[in-house]
Amino acid sequence: MSNIRHALSVKREDDFAAWYQAVISEADLAEDSGVRGCMVIKPWGYGIWERIQRLMDDRIKAAGVQNCYFPIFIPLKNFEREAQHVEGFAKEMAVVTHHRLISDGKGGLVPDPEAKLEEPLVVRPTSETIIGDAMARWVQSWRDLPLLTNQWANVVRWEMRTRMFLRTSEFLWQEGHTAHENREQAQEETMRALEMYRACVEEDLALPVITGEKPENERFPGAVETWSIEAMMQDGKALQAGTSHYLGTNFAQAAGIKYQDREGTEQLCHTTSWGTSTRMIGGVIMTHGDDDGLRVPPRIAPHQVVILPMLRDKPEDEALLAYCEEVCAGLAKQWSMGEPLRVLLDKRPGKAAGKRWDWVRKGAPLIVEVGSRDMEGGKVALIRRSDLWNLENGKTNFDFTDRDAFIVEAPAMLEQIQQDMFEEARERRDANIKRGVTSMEEVAAFYSAETKYPGWLEVQWSKPTGDALEKVVETLKAHKLTIRNVPMNAEAVDGTCIFTGEPAVERILIAKAY
Amino acid sequence: MSNIRHALSVKREDDFAAWYQAVISEADLAEDSGVRGCMVIKPWGYGIWERIQRLMDDRIKAAGVQNCYFPIFIPLKNFEREAQHVEGFAKEMAVVTHHRLISDGKGGLVPDPEAKLEEPLVVRPTSETIIGDAMARWVQSWRDLPLLTNQWANVVRWEMRTRMFLRTSEFLWQEGHTAHENREQAQEETMRALEMYRACVEEDLALPVITGEKPENERFPGAVETWSIEAMMQDGKALQAGTSHYLGTNFAQAAGIKYQDREGTEQLCHTTSWGTSTRMIGGVIMTHGDDDGLRVPPRIAPHQVVILPMLRDKPEDEALLAYCEEVCAGLAKQWSMGEPLRVLLDKRPGKAAGKRWDWVRKGAPLIVEVGSRDMEGGKVALIRRSDLWNLENGKTNFDFTDRDAFIVEAPAMLEQIQQDMFEEARERRDANIKRGVTSMEEVAAFYSAETKYPGWLEVQWSKPTGDALEKVVETLKAHKLTIRNVPMNAEAVDGTCIFTGEPAVERILIAKAY
Missing domain, CATH: 3.30.110.30 (C-terminal domain of ProRS)
Structure with a gap:
């Protein structure tokens, strides 16, 4: 096995943190933006996020939760109302104090002292306090309950030490916010959201998780109960991949979210909130990555099959491309795991082997190389990213397979890979x-x-x-x-x-x- | 015709501005958030935005443009580099100056003087200057070009007078940013984006537009050319529904976006940017709304058909609901305009007539009422939102139609409505x-x-x-x-x-x- 060359310069077992950064860089997922604590999410990383969003959003909508959009700015008074909450967040928020810049007379710009806000605004670190205001307007009677909302948004927490995807000053997430008649219904929603997260993260991201309640000291600021899903990374560390909070009447009290019950008595609502973020991508990397780069579970892979024609800058290329287009079209008509198969024909110039390693590092589940000899035999050369190496001879594991058979079998292969990735992670987790x-x-x-x-x-x-x-x-x-x-x-x-x-x-x- | 009751208290001809606000409120699209210039986008309004996003995003991806995500904060130095650009934007930006709040000792919060940023950060009003930094990192050779990126994001411009959807301090948009080898290619991309906007806005939103170049004084700050699509509202005013800019080498010069050309000479890139926003929803309202509320073009309607069972809180309701479920399931299997039909069975308690008017005001294209007599006759009572009134007798235009025939014909009806709405708007535009x-x-x-x-x-x-x-x-x-x-x-x-x-x-x- 020692003759296996790996695509990354750092191995997991040598320096896990450096390996993590190497995967992000080599799989072209994200990079530092130069703006303190903020990252740029690049196309392959953002494509994975779009897939996660789509799958999570489907689950959110299926539960009858409706998407809305609330302001990015939160007035200070909203934070002042909930003492525990501000205690938990006040130390790490971006504060807007001016609404105009002027020249400093030396070619630079400064905030215009004449344009100072009367009340500074906070860039949302989370939206309980602003959504609470809306809920107070929207809820009058028990007939308005449950109120089930969600938003996809960016949030900002001024983190001192940042790490891409895992802890960045700005990150992308969804935050669900719901209001209910009583404790039972709100707790039921808290658990429904937790179970939804478990299902999405296990079934779509192939990350096995353990669901449970956080101890008192780890609760969300202002919450009565905080529940989490915890995933184990390959270095044995835990990653909190999502949380669901039962907020009691704390935020309802602060924002005045009240309703008339069936007897005509005014009651405080019981609220919940729950969130998952781009952090999950960090979990995918540290669970499924290997010494050759990332492996993306098929359900969240922007491209599930990548076809690489072995072009030679010769007239024969045309026939080869046509053959690859046929394979591509055949695959695109197939469905796998309830969705049309996502195929890419990578026609970029350059050697197929070089491009192969791009896709190995990015972790496309199936990589298909096609040379003229394959074409003549009606075949393709298939690489399963999860089974890249022949451990006996240390060479890349090509599966020379019939083209038409491959088109038919690809959906089941992807489903199998999805399952295998989950099982592999679960076995490792359980063993540890x-x-x-x-x-x-x-x-x-x-x-x-x-x-x-x-x-x-x-x-x-x-x-x-x-x-x-x-x-x-x-x-x-x-x-x-x-x-x-x-x-x-x-x-x-x-x-x-x-x-x-x-x-x-x-x-x-x-x-x-x- | 005078006996037609309309669902809104204000008519277009009496006070167009008040009518616009009434539609937003009565169709439950959005509301003021209480945070200066920011709105809350409610489920029906956000659902329309999600539809527009999906359709525009498909067009963006089909053109080979890749989605990314860039930081919300932009350092001042990025603005200082492009003089014209800052001149155009510096007067209306939100400036972050602190990263922590502390107690003011009187129960309130204030920015912590110890946590003042060395360099203030601007909340992005648009992202040319920060994406330029990334492009400068990503582009080295002509082989890296064209670089085609897009992001879906929130942006903030500190507007003095705001109006929901049309001009808000925070709004949602997509911004495309591309880099090219030369003027010709960048101009070609500028026009491609413009044409993409025309097609999406005309075909999906049913808003006829006139494409053209902006005069010098209306150019985007820092652009060499600005092109727009202009739509006519029912009050005869124009709404700029999208813009596409050829930026020359201005931003490339400022950010250092350079490449080695085929001869090995270093060249500046020519860049473009193009954007559309939640403002388009304002255009939909003012083009398609009537005195009964909104009319949503079928392609962007979150629900294209809404089914209202006439429930009576009696045991017979069960059979009626089952009948409606069948209609719903039958419709959900149909496709219209290339997508599965979007149907909602509105089982909320309450009289069907009350719920009917909810959906009239929201503008669902087809509203189907089903009572027990309809069920017995195998029929449904259909209302076309675009043809709500019988102009001869001033009554609601019910079309009592065979259930199975309706299921089959619904896709074509929706397509026809989409076309008719566009034609109606185009004729009015051309006549004016x-x-x-x-x-x-x-x-x-x-x-x-x-x-x-x-x-x-x-x-x-x-x-x-x-x-x-x-x-x-x-x-x-x-x-x-x-x-x-x-x-x-x-x-x-x-x-x-x-x-x-x-x-x-x-x-x-x-x-x-x-």
């Missing part, structure tokens, strides 16, 4: 969650062990609150660890809390995290 | 462009005449520049008139300029405008 650790000493040992990428621990605890919880959080923090969530489907407890020694009440996941 | 006016006195008389909504004038001019043009612009401005564009397909000139008396060189359109 350790149970049975019963003391903080063992935790510390586990994470200081020789194992480079140790994975997660599932431990039992007594669910301490307040200062006692703070102490646990600090202890874990000393080892760079956090509590990810309380898994929904964990086994029953049968022992004592590893932190307090008190009887355990539930299981929690502990991990290093992004 | 006056030609043959030969002096500024006649222009003044035309616009001060009794005619409430006078329309446009097509006149001949000598294409003055500089001060002479400025004088023309001022003269027109005194009558609240502007030059819209130089129509591409106008007849040849054969006389003198109505402003200067010199030989005419081209025809221009004059109008009041939004």
